[in-house]
Amino acid sequence: MRSVCTRVTVCVRAQGPRGSGRALCAVAPQRALCVAVAPGKSEGRKGAERAGGRVRSFQEIPHTGRSGLINLVKFWREDRFRQIHKHMERTFNALGPIYREHVGTHSSVNIMLPADIAELFRSEGLHPRRMTLQPWATHRETRQHSKGVFLKNGEEWRADRLLLNKEVMMSAPVQRFLPLLDEVAMDFCRMLRARVEKEGRGEEGKRSLTLDPSPDLFRFALEASCHVIYGERIGLFASSPSMESQKFIWAVERMLATTPPLLNLPLGAPWKRFTAPSCLRAHDLYSSPLKASSRGEDPEGIPALSSSRARGSEAAAGGQYTGVLGQLMEKGQLSLDLIKANVTELMAGGVDTTAVPLQFALFELGRNPDVQERVRQQVRASWAQAGGDSVKALQGAPLLKGTIKEILRLYPVGTTVQRYPIKDIVLQNYHIPAGTMVQACLYPLGRSAEVFKDPHRFDPGRWGGAREEGQSAGGFRSLAFGFGARQCVGRRIAENEMQLLLMHILRSFHLSVLSSEDLKTTCTLILQPETPPRITFRKL
Numbered sequence: 001m002r003s004v005c006t007r008v009t010v011c012v013r014a015q016g017p018r019g020s021g022r023a024l025c026a027v028a029p030q031r032a033l034c035v036a037v038a039p040g041k042s043e044g045r046k047g048a049e050r051a052g053g054r055v056r057s058f059q060e061i062p063h064t065g066r067s068g069l070i071n072l073v074k075f076w077r078e079d080r081f082r083q084i085h086k087h088m089e090r091t092f093n094a095l096g097p098i099y100r101e102h103v104g105t106h107s108s109v110n111i112m113l114p115a116d117i118a119e120l121f122r123s124e125g126l127h128p129r130r131m132t133l134q135p136w137a138t139h140r141e142t143r144q145h146s147k148g149v150f151l152k153n154g155e156e157w158r159a160d161r162l163l164l165n166k167e168v169m170m171s172a173p174v175q176r177f178l179p180l181l182d183e184v185a186m187d188f189c190r191m192l193r194a195r196v197e198k199e200g201r202g203e204e205g206k207r208s209l210t211l212d213p214s215p216d217l218f219r220f221a222l223e224a225s226c227h228v229i230y231g232e233r234i235g236l237f238a239s240s241p242s243m244e245s246q247k248f249i250w251a252v253e254r255m256l257a258t259t260p261p262l263l264n265l266p267l268g269a270p271w272k273r274f275t276a277p278s279c280l281r282a283h284d285l286y287s288s289p290l291k292a293s294s295r296g297e298d299p300e301g302i303p304a305l306s307s308s309r310a311r312g313s314e315a316a317a318g319g320q321y322t323g324v325l326g327q328l329m330e331k332g333q334l335s336l337d338l339i340k341a342n343v344t345e346l347m348a349g350g351v352d353t354t355a356v357p358l359q360f361a362l363f364e365l366g367r368n369p370d371v372q373e374r375v376r377q378q379v380r381a382s383w384a385q386a387g388g389d390s391v392k393a394l395q396g397a398p399l400l401k402g403t404i405k406e407i408l409r410l411y412p413v414g415t416t417v418q419r420y421p422i423k424d425i426v427l428q429n430y431h432i433p434a435g436t437m438v439q440a441c442l443y444p445l446g447r448s449a450e451v452f453k454d455p456h457r458f459d460p461g462r463w464g465g466a467r468e469e470g471q472s473a474g475g476f477r478s479l480a481f482g483f484g485a486r487q488c489v490g491r492r493i494a495e496n497e498m499q500l501l502l503m504h505i506l507r508s509f510h511l512s513v514l515s516s517e518d519l520k521t522t523c524t525l526i527l528q529p530e531t532p533p534r535i536t537f538r539k540l
């Protein structure tokens, strides 16, 4: 063993509301400490070969400090939770492509190279237990979660997930809900155009306005999710949303706000806040359409949504699309409790996950005018060819898809994807026992020069056609939505929602930013800008 001076890293597991393997909050204390590093630690596969074919033991994996307790204390004291992505990047640079972390009672093995990630996913690892967000979840379940009890990807989960996939992942339902997303995206642009015209500067018809679009993007994502999930608009772009919509928005906001603390500390104060009367009311309200429909009576408080149920059956009879909820209820294959759970999870997972990458996308397009123009040209050509049909136009503009992939490469919403291999595996020629928590670290992967040519360049074209980097070298480079049976169930909603919005924005506005400095980012539940970027929208 040799030893090098590096910073100690501490991590804790914090699974996201999407079951998304929001993996780590970590800390790199400022004081440099000496940590043991195994031979060959930074030499990757070459080092492994030099070990003479012997598979090295788990203990030999380079690590960031042995005492979980000390690490945990430092972790809290130094408040490094928020810089976990940067910390991981630094640690890989210091220790090589695999390292262990130990904090409190949690430990993980971290990897970042596509070949290792492929090996991990092929090993059919178990997924961290899907976090139970529903208000009707028992406290016992949450305790189990905190103790690290994990469910297998068992039959019950799989059956539930396959039914859900039929409503949100497969091509036929996606084609049916695309117009719903498109309607919201067009409304967003209409609203923004009116605002630029009213509040902007410059001559009429060419005015520009600089603003922080994050609150509007949040409203867009919430409105779009509701439209797809409930088949109903909640009126967030209306000049004055109805009282019922306001209550619903409040309920969703409360649910989103009270969930994150639970993920790290399921017991104690955060749990009390989560179950506090006001919050429970929020949850009740939030799920009341379902509760009421299960009682066979009109739900109180949310006429907009209750009427949607009534209209839903009429619409269904007329062959109209009734939203994911309507479809699940009509088909009746899932119990009402499971429908509630899934709808809650879709709502919890579907708002900031898309609103935040859209902030990054507007920023990157704004600071890369040439790229912006290339994407716009393609969008315009495709729009003209599609005769103004948004859904067809999307297909003819692959740079939009490339833009989203590129944004998620540079700014992955969840910084890691986690698995527990069900059998022993070998990574970087180290033995990894079954049941070890292994994390694919997406932020360092996306910014690695070993994996991407010129990784800091924003280049949506790198994902297109023959040049597609993700494919050309064996894949496992674009993993923001996870992988396999457990991949993000909202993926098709998210991809299409973001692409449609960007398409309409690029048709309507030229984007620029005041400063092209890199954005400072922070990792709370998801990776986001420390301060939302201000964007200048100039009417085209």
Ligand code: HEM
Residues within 6 Å of the ligand: 017, 018, 019, 020, 021, 127, 130, 161, 225, 345, 346, 347, 349, 350, 351, 353, 354, 357, 408, 412, 413, 414, 417, 418, 479, 480, 481, 482, 483, 484, 486, 487, 488, 489, 490, 491, 493, 494
């Ligand atoms: C850019 C947007 C998004 C990203 C990057 C993202 C990312 C992820 C990731 C990494 C996972 C875990 C996958 C795995 O472990 O293999 C996940 C799971 C999940 N996501 Fe997303 N997500 C996004 C948007 C959404 C949206 C819009 C929804 C809902 C409409 C959603 C709902 C979920 C749910 C319910 C799960 C758990 C699935 C399961 O375990 O069965 N996500 N997401």
